[in-house]
Amino acid sequence: MAKSSKKAMALAAVATVEIAGEDDARDVGKAVADVAPAAPQAQAADSATVSENGAVLFIPLNKLKKSPKNARKTPHSEAHVEALAASIAVKGMLQNLVVEPETKDGEPTGFYFVTIGEGRRLAHLLLAKRRQMKKTQALRCVLDTANDPAEISLDENVTREALSIPDQVERFRELAENRGWGAEEIAARFGVTAHVVRQRLRLGAVSPKLMQVYRDGGLTLDQLIAFAITEDHGRQEAVYDNLSYNREPSQIRRDLTKMNVAATDRRAIFVGAEAYTEAGGTIIRDLFTEDRGGYFEDAALLDRLVIEKLDRIAAEVRETEGWKWTSMHIDYPHAHGMRRAYPHPVELSQHDTAALEATQAEYDRLTAEYDGVDELPEDVDAKFAALEAEIERIETKQHAYEPNEIAQRGVFIVLGHDGEARIERGFIRPADEAPDMPENSDGKAVIDGVCVNSDGEVIEDGDQGAHSDASETGDEDDVGKPLSDALVRDLTAYRTLGLRLALGEQPDIALIAVVHALATQTFYRGADVSCLEIRLNSVHLASHADGIEDTAPAKALAERHAGWAADMPVNLRDLWGFVAALDRASLMALLAHCASLTVNAVRLPCEREAEVRDTTEQLATALALDMTAHWTPAKRTYFGRITKAHILAAVKEAAGEETAGRIAGMKKVEMAQAAEQLIAATDWLPPLLRTERPAS
Structure with missing residues (x-):
């Protein structure tokens, strides 16, 4: 049989079409639906037809091989192949493969090298492995015998342009609005995660004006993403119009949310997201960064809910303890000017004394029995917790207020910075006490060393x-x-x-x-x-x-x-x-x-005398003050509040120049977080918190 005839029989061609090549890495699907139902059994066309450049062939999957001339030497990522497979499973292969016949000693072997579309071939193999199709399933291919396989493989990977972000946003939004598809369904059809789809849909909340600025190159993608934290177009545009030289995404987010309350705020923690939303509040979520629960949009509503919850706690304290008054505050009223009484020692009853001794003895027995054990059994751990709680309950009875103090005094119910209510007891209002005015030997009142009459006038x-x-x-x-x-x-x-x-x-x-x-x-x-x-x-x-x-x-x-x-x-x-x-x-x-309690080493913008600072250092040295026991450098407390240069200097000093170099290219937020983790295991402190060692 002539060589051309053998080649013709190996190529089961059914049609000749003209195709336009595209990139196999595009995010739209590829195909199970558009392949032939099985390897075609039609007779092979004559050699003149089947060997024609551009002929469309239906070739079984198990007859396709990776081309040794493929320009892509870095393998396709698993995520990319998964995405292609998901798209193909839903929509079929939308773009055919480009192939050339494999030959050995000048004779066709019946196999084909995939010159363009290796990612789609791998996606089909993944589907076959999952039994979603057969390995003998025929795929639509285009024969290319005219071009250099290495050149066209390089060409189709280089001369391409991905769909722009704004275009993706618009297309995803059209699918959601016109077809009613949710993020999960869109994700399944395009081989991406639902989170990516939600991000693209959220970008649709950006003002069209700012979207056009992005198209024109006036904003980076990170800056555009930062604007998507709110759906208020007017607010977005106002922040954009007032941007200064600092256009960092983090600054844009701060400007957009400065009227809102972060979910990490003590008020939000105290009220809780569920109670806030049930009261009609809205929580803004940032789908592009770790937002730690988002932002509570209505600060006034949140404050009202805080006071209402504090009021309920106050009512319970008044009812159960009998105080004359309670006062609720979000911030502790340091300038209240009231005297405060503290609980006085009270002798325990015989019953409580016996109970405390028995509980303490049992606690000591368990402590001795399990001394040196690395991990306590669950029931023993629970027993320790119960004993500790009982000891604490009885010991609190050793200090109490006098009944007359409770009848005259009151309580502040304050929101603590940890999101829990603080109950501060024992304060007496000036109106509830009659302060004694010191008198001189003549019976005249004395104020600051000056005699005054009953009307408070100075007596000459x-x-x-x-x-x-x-x-x-x-x-x-x-x-x-x-x-x-x-x-x-x-x-x-x-x-x-x-x-x-x-x-x-x-x-x-x-x-x-x-x-x-x-x-x-x-x-x-x-x-x-x-x-x-x-x-x-x-x-x-x-x-x-x-x-x-x-x-x-x-x-x-x-x-x-x-x-x-x-x-x-x-x-x-x-x-x-x-x-x-x-x-x-x-x-x-x-x-x-x-x-x-009189120590004051706080430095204010209006600097105190240098001698005061010297005394502060001398006191710290004399005390051998070690601030590592009281303060830890973290993103919130330090690194998030200094410049990138200061962060790098701190990491370099604490962990070495090589470590600092690894984070030098990070953005400010990520760099601050990384610095916290890198320095956590060290004893590094900022210079302001260091104590000089006493001279030997």
Whole structure:
């Protein structure tokens, strides 16, 4: 048989068509529906027909091979082949393969090399592997014997252009609106994930004006995506018109959402997404980035729901505990100016004492039994938790408020920075107490060392009447008449001098006097009864660092303060005796606590004196302060608030130049997150938080 006849029999051609080549990597489907139902059994055409360049052949899948001349040496990704297979399964192969016959020693072997369409061939093999088609299924191919296979393989992969993002957005939206297809159905038909489809549909929410700016090259894709966080076209366009030199996507998102509330905000956590949406609120979701729950659009509604929930908690506290009043606040009212009482030690009943001892003994027994065990059995772990809860319940009974305090005082119900309600008890309003106004020996009120009358007016020396010595009045028999103010000041000035001299010679008593003066101001708000003119001032750090009150160090400080406050006598007149009776260690501990509350090392834009900063450093060094125990550099607390250059410098210092180089090309948000993870295992701190080691 002639060579041309053998070749003709090997090529089962049925038609000749003219085709236009396209890329096999396009995102539309390829074909099961358009292939022949089985390998055609028609007789082979004569050699003149079947060998003609451009002839359409139906070739069984198992007769197709990858061309050794294929320009693509990097294999198709699994995701790409999956996408092609999904599209082919739904719509069939929309673009035929281009093939050339395989020959051996100049004779056709009956197999064909796929010059164009290797991805579609792999997709069909995947479908056959899943038994969605037979390996003998015939695929529509076009014979190309005129062109160099390597050249046309390169050509079809290079001379192509993917469908633009705006065009994809419009086409997906048309399918959703005109055919009623959801994201899952569209995804199944085009071999992409439903999430990708949702992203494209969400881009349809971008203002047509901004979409045209993107088409014209005025916006990058990342910037366009940032605008899609909201569907408010007016808001999008206003933000675009006001963009400054900083056009980072993160800045665009911040500008678009600054009137909204992040789902990570304490108010959103406290109320919850379900309660908010049930009340008619809308949550904006960012489908393109990790939005941590989105943004609550109606801030006013969210605040109202917070107050309503706090009010319900307050009503429960009033009903169960009996306080005179409760006051709800989203932020703690630091300027309330009220005195506060703390629970006092209370002796446990015999029943509670016995229960506490028994529970503690059982806890100690289990602790000894399972000492050294790496992982506790589930039932034992639960037993430990129950015992700890019972111990805590009984121990809380060891401190309580007096009934008269509860009847006169009130409670602040405040939203904490962790999204939980804080209940602060024991405050007394000025109207509910009658503050004693100190008087002088003449019965006149004294304010800041100045005598005043009942109307609060300053009494001048000439108005006091009895400012001269009794001998000058000639009324020597009136021994009950008080001394003149001038003489009283004169005598007490000498007494003050004597006290100063004596106190300076008795350090132990001086220590008691100083601690007493500090304690009166620390635990008896508004009290100024000490003759030592020592003024204590304590800055509220929450006004400088949002959320600092809910950190572990702040809670430890609050617990220490509450512990001392519970020990303070109810009557301020008893405080001197309390302080004087303390042992040396307790006295020093109370002094240290009171002094600690006066520390202020906060740096403000209006810089404090350099000498103050020097003292701060000296104190930190003397204390051997280690801030790694109290603060951790994170994206939220540090890296997200500094420049990329500062981030890279920190990583370089903490983890090395090579590590810093690996994140140098990242965007700001990703770089901040990566820095947090890279530095987490180190003891790195910003220079402002470092403590110099004391000189050896």
